[in-house]
Amino acid sequence: MAEQRNSITLGVLLRELLKERSLSMRKFSELTGIDTATISRIINGKRKATPQHLEKFADCLGVPLINLFEAAGYAIEQRQEESDSDMHTSVDAIQALLKSSNVYDDEFSVAHVEQKLESYGLYAQTEEGKSSIHKDFDEKIKSVGSIGPFISKLKELYEKFSLGKGTIFELTVIGSTLLYFIIPVDVIPDYLFAVGYLDDAIAVQLTSKALLKI
Numbered sequence: 001m002a003e004q005r006n007s008i009t010l011g012v013l014l015r016e017l018l019k020e021r022s023l024s025m026r027k028f029s030e031l032t033g034i035d036t037a038t039i040s041r042i043i044n045g046k047r048k049a050t051p052q053h054l055e056k057f058a059d060c061l062g063v064p065l066i067n068l069f070e071a072a073g074y075a076i077e078q079r080q081e082e083s084d085s086d087m088h089t090s091v092d093a094i095q096a097l098l099k100s101s102n103v104y105d106d107e108f109s110v111a112h113v114e115q116k117l118e119s120y121g122l123y124a125q126t127e128e129g130k131s132s133i134h135k136d137f138d139e140k141i142k143s144v145g146s147i148g149p150f151i152s153k154l155k156e157l158y159e160k161f162s163l164g165k166g167t168i169f170e171l172t173v174i175g176s177t178l179l180y181f182i183i184p185v186d187v188i189p190d191y192l193f194a195v196g197y198l199d200d201a202i203a204v205q206l207t208s209k210a211l212l213k214i
Contacts, residue, residue: 010071011043032056117176124175136182177207
């Protein structure tokens with residue numbers, strides 16, 4: 001039932017975008033290379049859109065891919081109160097998605113994300129790292145879309161970092177996550193469309209949990 005509701009949400013969004021751009025379903029099919037019947041089924045909630053579909057939709061419509069990704073029901077962030085076992089369930093789902101996308105061959109794990117965060121934490125303490133965060137964060141936000149729970153949490157972390165709200169340790173943890181988001185080559189490179197920001201969402205979740213424990 002939840003999957004159907006998410007699919008309908010994507011359908012409504014696609015209808016609105018097509019209407020705004022005065023695109024017929026047939027023209028949309030021509031531009032994306034996806035047959036009209038498939039598009040119709042996705043819009044009407046009768047078929048789940050794949051990451052490849054969403055990538056083509058976003059490119060054709062000129063909208064942030066992450067917006068379509070969330071509307072299609074691909075969870076990129078879990079509630080903070082969920083347990084560690086739920087996080088690993090999410091990781092399993094991410095691994096399955098990566099495998100189905102045929103764009104990422106390595107094994108994905110939370111440990112890999114944690115290792116990256118640790119290295120970025122050291123960089124966040126340097127003047128160069130801090131400068132990179134202040135200079136590049138807004139631009140990166142614009143490139144992926146400025147709405148959604150994943151982005152909203154990042155904006156909260158950036159505000160705390162900019163205002164210096166927290167201990168040195170807290171600001172280092174926050175800085176590591178902001179750099180993880182900003183730097184395109186992380187555990188799952190950002191240029192891998194439709195899947196490139198899944199690890200960033202996990203990084204945000206890990207940081208949120210770490211801050212709650214302090």
